[in-house]
Amino acid sequence: MADNIKIEIVTPERYVISESAQIVMAPGTLGEFGVLPGHTPFLTSLEIGKVRYKDAGGHERIVFVSGGFAEALPDKVTILAESAERMEEIDYERAKAAYERARERLESRKENVDYARAQAAFYRAAARIKITDSGGTLH
């Protein structure tokens, strides 16, 4: 099908992406899902992970999202995330540092550690690192 679907990734701070795509894949809470043009209206929460899409030129693009929500409509996918970055924008060093910090916190088992927060930070950092390490390949 020649039709494209519009993909928008929005965070509270900025528009991360607003362009057209051939297919969009996103990490839903109940499993990864793909959206093609003409998808039925669909609403889901997202896990921390990567959104992949094929842009109009057929190039594979990867975007990190820190969980959130996605709404798919026949002609448009909107992703609301608290933070999101294109693969090229990920600050690898920062992610590494955050990863170590979160791991230390999780391992310290101290009383004053906010476990849930540390774990979320850990997952976010791990996902960012994984995306960068994969270098844009699909796995």
Add this chain to the structure above:
Amino acid sequence: MASLKEVKSKINGVKKTKQITRAMNMVASSKLRGAQAAMTAFHPYAEKFAEVLGNIAGRTGDETSPLLVAREEVKNIHVVLLTSDRGLCGGFNTKLIETAEEFIQDKIKTGIDISFTNFGKKGRDWCRKEKLTRVDEYLGVVGGKFGFNVASAAAQKLINGFLDEEYDEVHIVFSRFLSMASQPPVVQQLLPVPVTEAAGKIQEEEKEEKKGYMPEHICEPSPEELLNAMLPRNVAIQLYNALLETSTSEHASRMRAMDNATKACDDMIESLTLAYNKARQQAITMELMDIVGGAEALRG
């Protein structure tokens, strides 16, 4: 009449003050641009979120989330007070604090316990002075650069407090940014999430349905679970929005205050210069009189 020297040094002093107020005005106006840009950047997210939330809220009952249910007996009210860290911004903080004071007065009379979370030094100082219970304080947020994570962490704390029944209601006092000229302080209920808000959105949704918009969304997981995931984030969004609006208001307020101060300096310089010239004139006249008097005496 003040001596020439005195007037002159006063003029210089006022000129220095004017330089400072003008610089502050310019700093505030550049910060205002930044704050306004952040507000604009946030709009698409907030709007989309509200739309999606309204969509789900319309399909689930009120009792789906504990965050929606109003407590029968309200014994503890928590107030989030947003003010600036720094002064020199006109009546900005005074207005916010007055609003908070008015809000809690009746409640205290009926024996409700009030506690505070402060964003900004001015509000904290006031709570301290009035010996009000303070739970949390965040400094260096309002008026500065901050990310959504600040709001979401703070919102999580509020939600935990609400769920643990430490508070029965959470309200927020902040400054709404309507325009450059108008930033009224407002009180808004954060928790339980007001039903009217949800109702308003349902109406909007109905409008959309009339347009023959589209079939109902498939939800994954169920609408109830989605709603439960979205409501806490909605609190963070409201808080973030309030922070953005208050920051913008602060800068607008400071800009106006400094503009007025600069104008006042101009007026003062003008009247002082007038006084200076008068004094100078008088001194010259006196000297002339002296010389003429002396010459007359010699000739005589």
